[in-house]
Amino acid sequence: MTSTLVSKSERAYIQASLQATPPLRGDGRGLLDFRTVLLETGVAPLANGSAKLNIGKMPHEGGGGTEVLAATKLEVEDVETGDGVDGGRIVCSVSCSPSAYPHLSSNALDELQYDLTVILQQTIGHPSLHPQNLTIIPRRKSWLLNLDVVILADSGNVVDALFMAARAALWDTKVPRTRAVEYHAPEETQTTRDSAGAMDIDQREAIPQTSGFDTREMVRTAADFELPDYWDEGEVLNGRERWPVCVTLNLLPPTHFLDATLPEEASVPLRMHLTFSFGTPNSANLQSMRLSGPGELDLNQIKAYIADGEKYARELFNALETKLREEDIRRNVKARDRFALR
Amino acid sequence: MAQSNFDRRRINGPDESYQPIFEADEDLETKWKPGSPRKGRTARDIRPIFLKAGLMNQANGSAYIETEKTKIACAVYGPRQSKTTVYNEKGRLNVEVKFAPFSCTKRRVPIRDAEDRSVAVQIQQALNAAVRLELLPKSTIDIFVTVIENDGIEGCVAAGSVAASVALADAGIEMLGLVAACSAAVVGKEIWMDPTDEEGRVASGSLVLAGMPALGTITSVWQTGLMSPDEAIQCMEACQECCAEIHAVMAQALLENAQNT
Secondary structure (H helix, E strand, C coil): CCCCCCCHHHHHHHHHHHHCCCCCCCCCCCCCCCCCEEEEECCCCCCCEEEEEEECCCCCCCCCCEEEEEEEEEEEEECCCCCCCCCCEEEEEEEECCCCCCCCCHHHHHHHHHHHHHHHHHHHCCHHHCCCCCEEECCCEEEEEEEEEEEEECCCCHHHHHHHHHHHHHHHCEECCCEEECCCCCCCCHHHHHHCCCCCCCCHHHCCCCCCCCCHHHHHHCCEEECCCCCCCCEECCCHHHCCEEEEEEEECCEEEECCCHHHHHHCCCEEEEEEECCCCCCCEEEEEEEECCCCECHHHHHHHHHHHHHHHHHHHHHHHHHHHHHHHHHHHHHHHHHHHC | CCCCCCCCCCCCCCCCCCCCCCHHHHHHCCCCCCCCCCCCCCCCCCCCEEEEECCCCCCCEEEEEEECCEEEEEEEEEEEECCCCCCCCCCEEEEEEEECCCCCCCCCCCCCCHHHHHHHHHHHHHHHCCECHHHCCCEEEEEEEEEEECCCHHHHHHHHHHHHHHHHHHCCCCECCCCEEEEEEEECCEEEECCCHHHHHHCCEEEEEEEECCCCEEEEEEEEEEECHHHHHHHHHHHHHHHHHHHHHHHHHHHHHHHHC
16 A cells, blocks of 8 residues: 555566566565464553554564554434434544654555455455344433554555454454333322432333333333443453454456555555455354456456465464464453453 | 514514425436346446646646546646655655535535545545656646536546546656556445446445556555455556556547547
């Protein structure tokens, strides 16, 4: 996406090495090797879910690499009078920190931000991936999930990093549990005035006919909600197995390679972004496919790329799953054990 | 308290007013049920295309495309000198898309919107490989696409690419081939070609494909939504076939324009 300046000879050099036998890359990786990916969840305590991802951090110098920070925040929206949609909605936004792209003007930065936002929003905001537990009160109030991703540094392959960080942040998201409540005008009896007060929140139990356990009627007439437990983080966001992973194939016919660094991206501008979701262990669904860059392909090539992309995406997905489960254990079980020992 | 609207000297209307609900509107809302066939056409039919080149005399090349409820006008200016001082050895293709405020069901603000840019990016991706930009150093080709009526964003992108390609040919800019584009949607188990806005909303996934039928290549694929890889490949094959038909329509429109002038 960004254009590092590469001279014609450098571009020819990189292309020739990639097409040589055996293929050679600047850092000695194979064509299908990814750089080291570092992931940490729960980095933003005020967010409902967050993750920080770094691809290609150099171990000795301690810096470099593509660094991306994703965080989700839930807001309450009114369906009737506000922008809310019954069932909740997801809005994604990507912002590029100017320190990551020092050579771009602010207009160019806005356009880059916008392009990356569109890719993320159209894939993750699609109704087929919509989680079920974003409703608070049906047809009245719902959650708006804001997924904000910030690119702190770009050293190539930023789209894959965006999707991985988004997936990790969504995996980590906890939706607060809510309970519907209803307002009642106080009865003109001594007991209610003493216990409830003038215009206080009152539960259905005030009416003697129906049982206090019968909350069916209340959901239909519920006007507002409350959090039963303030300190409870909530339940996990529904549908977390379905969040997709993206793999970017940089295309240099007849070969292709993954995880390009900046000079490689500038020398091989034609790329294909494939996003797969593996909801059930055996099925693979294509969530989005984009061809970008100057170049043309024919249908057979595209078929081959989709098949290869599925394989790579599955490996990436499995690795990410393992890491996310480890992170869950680290933050919950191990932290609790360490705390208990004190 | 409506302070701004309250006028002591006049009789004021009610503070809040709502649009009346017409009985006729509610009858027209026949919802499509999954499993039932497509309304109005078969699954693989695209909407009939009206395409005319050379409508705007001021522009170097122009085209107007109409497919049932999607109406798009395209004008090409160029090749002209690049405004930037940076030397570029290949020409630049600058695509700008504007949705008219009355083009969608809900009024759009006249200010350049975020959605305009995503359509422009897709059209540029479709045309980039086809135009011979290496013959036009230091130049820019400006393509201005105006959407007069919008019925489905995928249809807009496809029709916009077709109109832009015909306008480029009308302007006499050298290309490797005419670019045709088509959209498809997966609805239930079927593949519906050229979905309208309503159909796009019930679809589980959609795909826009642009390519050069004369060379048999593909320049742009844009797929969103849930689709299995096999369905996606079927969509692409169907789109390629439709693109060949659209190519014939484009060539006919250019021929008629050339014969008339």
